[in-house]
Amino acid sequence: MPIYKAPLRDMQFTLNEVLDANSFWQNTPQLSHVDADTVNAILEAMAQFSEDILLPINRSGDEEGCTFNNGVVTVxxxxxxxxxxxxxxxxxGLGAEEEFGGQSMPKMLTVLTDEMLFATNPSFTLYPLLTIGAGMAMAQHASEELKNTYLPKMYSGEWSGTMCLTEPHSGTDLGIIRTKAEPQADGTFKITGTKIFITGGEHNMTENHVHLVLAKLPDAPAGSRGISLFLVPKFMVNADGSVGERNAVGAGSIEHKMGIKGSATCVMNFDGATGFLIGKVNEGLAAMFVMMNYERLSMGIQGLGASEAAYQNAAAYARxxxxGRSATGTKMPEKNADSILVHPDVRRMLLKIRANNEAGRAFALYTAQQLDVTKFSDDPAARKLAADRVALLTPVVKAYLTDKGLENCIEGQQVLGGHGFIREWGLEQWVRDTRIAQIYExxxxxQAHDLMGRKVAKNNGAFVAPLIAEMREFNATLASHANLTFMHDALEQAIQDIESAxxxxxxxxxxNPDQINAAAVDYLHAFGLLNFAYMFAKIAKAADGKDDTFYADKLRLAKFFVTRMLPELKSRVASIKAGSDVMMDFDMAYF
Incomplete structure (x- = not known):
């Protein structure tokens, strides 16, 4: 039976000692209602819910899956x-606006609650996650009438939300979607088309579903400039807020998948369904990207949560x-063999996972803090700098944390050997469930192309330069810490390597425009390693000088990262500088 215990001590260390979240909250008037005691109580409550309620139904949910019968989906x-x-x-509604029934808690908190959810039951987590994302897009772009009608019911859990973008012929290239929106005399629109891969498009947990749908008006400009966003309810809503007649939208089928089998992934058919415009005509993509960027950050947290679960189960097994016996002499003479923890290669795998987890958690929280600044700060300049930082880091959080997440789940599976391949131990499910995180959203x-193209090359590194300046400013503070010379030198070298790349x-x-896409994945991984080095510099400084095994282990892990993992950055830079010709010189017929 898989195990999981929320890493509350590590979470609190990163939140309070590494990023000094409490000072940030108390110095931000709109977050002054948040304090360490409240946050700790919320984290403890989520730990209990995740461990006691979600983990026990994770494997059974995977084995049972969702069922589809005449348009009805049963979870x-x-x-x-x-x-x-x-x-x-x-x-x-933990992070939602209070006026609609939310609690207005910071993203720095919800990142940690999401990590626990994803660690214990990613299929379940996707249902409320899509509702929260849809609510965010509506809160920023929908009319007051729509917000007042739908958001309170969504945040209460009575209704749920979805995101309907992808079509059978249109994935990443949303400019070629075919779903149509025909204006009606009463100001509504008739939405007609088919959307695929719709998470939670239909299920039996809520009385209504609120679909956010991308579609084009008949006279819309070509490409992405002609996309509008519409709210399409499963059931129309009466004047008194109650659920009314059925709208012309429904699930045509559900997908049969490699993982996240407890999450209903639906084909949704819109047959002249009544829809309501969100935001302005032909500006739907910008509104939808509010939700998309939220989901992309959440997918990074999915990778982190799975990786933490993988570590805990692999470490428990290794203990x-x-x-066999240790190469340096028997360590457990009372036993007929030593624990596999005596073998350096087993430790290598476990330490890699743990280093990725601790740096990844700090990196996710750091990015969340930038999001909180954009939402809650009263300083326009601070909001602008933070918004640029979020734009730069969002593809890195999504892609790097999910790449590392799957890699770590596989490493954890490897620690278990043959048992890692067997269902009852749990690792094979985390591998299958985490694979999708590299694909969807x-x-x-x-993501790598977005980082390299739009966030770096297009603006000549304007987003990168302030982050590097911040890193160097922080790194200078390590000069007075004699124990941290290794960290200071490693971070400076990593900065120089990224500047060069x-x-x-x-x-x-x-x-040669092909250089951007040719370099993209290697650059994202190199940039991810740089940010992890920055996070370990912060972790090491917070731990230095404290006489406790917990803190000493933080410094040991930082040294492991610097000496055994960070050198990968140089090889990534070498691949970048190899250029695009080695890929593009092949004739298409070769493939």
């Missing part, structure tokens, strides 16, 4: 009851598994 046993308990606990290759691609792409 696995236990999901509906868990969703009701989750909603009644106020979790859906108990007796196999924009594949990781697309950034300049190379910017210059080369001016002559």
């Amino acid at each position: 696995p046993a236990g999901f509906k009851e868990a969703f009701k308990q989750y909603a009644e606990g106020g979790w859906i 108990d598994r007796l196999q 924009g594949t990781n290759g697309v 950034t300049q190379f691609v910017i210059e080369q792409s001016q002559q």
Whole structure:
């Protein structure tokens, strides 16, 4: 039976000692209602819910999956009851606006609650996650009437939300969608088309579904400039707020998938369904990207949560598994063999996972803090700098944390050997469930291209430079810490390597645009390693000088990262500088 215990001590260390979240909250008037005691109580409550309610139905949900019968989708046993308990606990509206029934908690907190959810039951987590994302897009772009009608019911868990973008012929290239929106005399629109891969498009946990749908008006401009966003309810809403007649939208089928089988992935058919415009005509993509960017950050957290679960199960197995003897002499003479923890290669795998987890958690929280600044700060300049930082880091959080998440789940599976391949131990499910995180909400290759193309090359590194300046300013503070010379030197070298790679691609792409996409994945991984080095510098400084094993282990892990993992950055830079010709010189017929 898989295990999971929320890493509350590590979470609190990163939140309070590494990023000094409490000072940030108290110095931000709109967040002054948040304090450490409240946050700790919320984290403890989510830990209990995740461990006691969600983890026990994770494997059974995977084995049972969702069922589809004449347009009706039924979720696995236990999901509906868990969703009701989750909603009644106020979790859906944790970070939402108070005027619509939310609690207005910072993203720095919800990142950690999401990590626990994804660690214990990613299929379940996707249902409220899509509702929260849809609510965010509506809160920023919908009319007051729509917000007042739908958001309170969504945040209470009575209704749920979806995001309807992808079509059978149109994935990343949304400019070629075919779903049509025909204006009606009463100001509504008739929405006609088919959307695929719709998470939670239909299920039996809520009385209504609120679909956010991308579509084009008959006279819309070509491409992405002609996309509008519409709210299409499953059931129309009466004047008194009650559920009315059925709208012309429904699920045509559900997908049969490699993982996240407890999450209903639907084909949705809109047959002249009544829809309501969100925002302005032909500006739907910008509104939808509010939701998309939220989901992309959440997918990074999915990778992190799975990786934490993988570590805990692999470490527990390694402690108990007796196999062979230590090369330096017997360590457990009372046993017929030593624990596999005596073998350096087993430690290598476990330490890699743990280093990725601790740096990844700090990186996710750092990015969340930038999001909180954009939402809550009263300083326009601070909001602008933070918004640029979020734009730069969002594709990195999504792609790097999910790439590392799958890699770590596989490493954890490897620690278990043959048992890692067997269902009852749990690792094989985390591998299958985590694989999708690299694919949905924009594949990781697309994220890398977005980073390299739009966030770096297009603006000549304007987003990168302030972040590097911040890193150098922080790194200078390590000079007074004699124990942290290793960290200071490693971070400075990583900065120099990224500066060199950034300049190379910017210059080369001016002559050959293929250089951007050719460099993209290697650049994203190199940039991810740089940010992890920055996070470990912060972790090491917070731990330095404190006489406690917990802190000493933080410094040891930082040294492991610097010496055994960070050197990969140089090889990534070497690949970047190899250029695009080695890929593009092949004739298409070769493939």
